[in-house]
Amino acid sequence: MSQLLVVGNWKMNGSEATVAALLGEMVSAVQTPGVDVAICPPYVHLGQAVKAVASSFIAVGAQDCSSQTSGAYTGEVSPVMLFDIGCRWVILGHSERRQYHGESDALVAAKLAAAVEAGLSPIVCVGETREQRESGKAESVVAKQLVGALRNHAGIESLVIAYEPVWAIGTGLTASPQEAQAMHAHIRSVLEGIAGVDAVASRLLYGGSVKADNARELFAEEDIDGALVGGASLVASEFLSIVGAGST
Numbered sequence: 001m002s003q004l005l006v007v008g009n010w011k012m013n014g015s016e017a018t019v020a021a022l023l024g025e026m027v028s029a030v031q032t033p034g035v036d037v038a039i040c041p042p043y044v045h046l047g048q049a050v051k052a053v054a055s056s057f058i059a060v061g062a063q064d065c066s067s068q069t070s071g072a073y074t075g076e077v078s079p080v081m082l083f084d085i086g087c088r089w090v091i092l093g094h095s096e097r098r099q100y101h102g103e104s105d106a107l108v109a110a111k112l113a114a115a116v117e118a119g120l121s122p123i124v125c126v127g128e129t130r131e132q133r134e135s136g137k138a139e140s141v142v143a144k145q146l147v148g149a150l151r152n153h154a155g156i157e158s159l160v161i162a163y164e165p166v167w168a169i170g171t172g173l174t175a176s177p178q179e180a181q182a183m184h185a186h187i188r189s190v191l192e193g194i195a196g197v198d199a200v201a202s203r204l205l206y207g208g209s210v211k212a213d214n215a216r217e218l219f220a221e222e223d224i225d226g227a228l229v230g231g232a233s234l235v236a237s238e239f240l241s242i243v244g245a246g247s248t
């Protein structure tokens with residue numbers, strides 16, 4: 001199994017002062033983590049974050065990017081710009097992007113191709129809603145999102161998929177380790193069927209109310225290779241405990 005990856009998704013939170021405080025605490029605590037660690041602040045704080053984590057083990061990612069490289073796209077941020085300022089990761093297709101900004105699988109696929117071309121490592125989010133789970137469609141929804149997002153994939157060396165059931169995001173409800181493992185095994189089998197994707201080497205993160213007290217049992221599952229952490233990544237001690245749970 002590859003090294004675990006723990007990613008903090010700060011969403012639309014923070015100020016210069018809180019970013020400095022949070023990263024100051026994390027940089028001094030994360031010495032030789034034994035897991036890969038990345039944090040994804042809002043765009044406006046990325047430059048500050050890259051400087052704050054320089055010469056530490058923490059990498060920086062963005063929460064989204066444009067499918068375009070440059071030009072007349074008001075309000076957009078290109079993956080080339082993100083790489084240029086020192087970002088190495090980008091979250092794509094988060095359910096909040098899909099829900100509030102109408103992002104389709106086709107757009108996620110276009111963003112993924114642009115991100116990979118720019119040198120970023122994508123973290124592609126998939127996950128079903130509560131209604132889809134209750135009507136027995138969770139696996140087919142996730143398979144469709146995967147196949148849709150990876151349709152333009154171009155030699156992604158470090159593919160990362162984040163399974164985030166929509167009903168577990170920010171709700172305090174977590175998929176049980178068994179439910180998450182079952183979906184992760186399904187995701188790996190779908191990846192096996194996509195030409196050019198190395199399903200074994202791909203890292204599958206679980207996201208949705210991951211906390212210090214449930215991370216260890218999630219990481220114990222065979223196909224869970226890390227976590228995408230929202231709310232708990234805004235509290236240094238919580239996030240560091242999740243990193244710690246992956247290190248031992």
Ligand code: PGA
Nearest residue numbers: 169170208209229230231
């Ligand atoms: P949460 O968010 O940990 O606050 O549930 C996870 C995410 O949306 O990535």
